[in-house]
Amino acid sequence: EAQVTQNPRYLITVTGKKLTVTCSQNMNHEYMSWYRQDPGLGLRQIYYSMNVEVTDKGDVPEGYKVSRKEKRNFPLILESPSPNQTSLYFCASSIIPGPGANVLTFGAGSRLTVL
Amino acid sequence: GQQLNQSPQSMFIQEGEDVSMNCTSSSIFNTWLWYKQDPGEGPVLLIALYKAGELTSNGRLTAQFGITRKDSFLNISASIPSDVGIYFCAGQLDGTASKLTFGTGTRLQVTL
Numbered sequence: 001e002a003q004v005t006q007n008p009r010y011l012i013t014v015t016g017k018k019l020t021v022t023c024s025q026n027m028n029h030e031y032m033s034w035y036r037q038d039p040g041l042g043l044r045q046i047y048y049s050m051n052v053e054v055t056d057k058g059d060v061p062e063g064y065k066v067s068r069k070e071k072r073n074f075p076l077i078l079e080s081p082s083p084n085q086t087s088l089y090f091c092a093s094s095i096i097p098g099p100g101a102n103v104l105t106f107g108a109g110s111r112l113t114v115l
Numbered sequence: 116g117q118q119l120n121q122s123p124q125s126m127f128i129q130e131g132e133d134v135s136m137n138c139t140s141s142s143i144f145n146t147w148l149w150y151k152q153d154p155g156e157g158p159v160l161l162i163a164l165y166k167a168g169e170l171t172s173n174g175r176l177t178a179q180f181g182i183t184r185k186d187s188f189l190n191i192s193a194s195i196p197s198d199v200g201i202y203f204c205a206g207q208l209d210g211t212a213s214k215l216t217f218g219t220g221t222r223l224q225v226t227l
Binding site: 035044 | 118119155203215218
């Protein structure tokens with residue numbers, strides 16, 4: 001089944017304790033992206049990657065890192081999490097499109113709480 | 116970064132009622148998309164619109180690309196309980212996912 005898999009789905013951690021949220025897709029998509037979802041703010045892009053070894057900042061990159069060493073994986077790293085990073089995180093992927101809509105496939109989400 | 120404003124933020128309706136929601140932007144887009152997020156899941160694409168004025172249907176859902184290219188509308192007819200969720204609009208200017216801007220979401224609750 002074509003899908004984007006995120007782990008963990010739920011995590012409670014403490015301020016300053018480094019964590020990684022993994023994301024993997026099995027569709028051979030070039031493009032991958034991380035979003036955070038907060039009440040009243042919708043989905044905001046954190047980082048994206050157009051292909052292997054190519055990453056770029058989205059709208060809210062502060063406090064996050066990413067890497068794209070392989071096409072299928074795009075982990076999100078919080079080096080020193082803070083309570084304002086408590087959120088619901090989504091990974092998404094797609095092919096690199098031509099003109100027209102780009103259909104993003106989303107993972108099921110990772111709910112992170114930082115105490 | 117820019118965000119799209121969706122209205123209403125939330126709505127409670129009875130099963131069988133029709134639903135209307137909209138999305139507005141201060142700048143133009145060349146593509147409008149509507150996604151639905153079921154509880155506990157990631158968003159899934161419902162409808163994509165490519166041309167100003169375009170009206171597209173997907174079952175009980177109908178979406179329109181505003182002629183000013185700064186807004187879009189989604190209607191759901193004869194709502195059912197499984198319509199519950201958060202609906203997001205998204206605008207795209209140049210056809211690349213890196214430039215996809217999401218709305219703030221409309222939460223829909225359906226009562227029996």
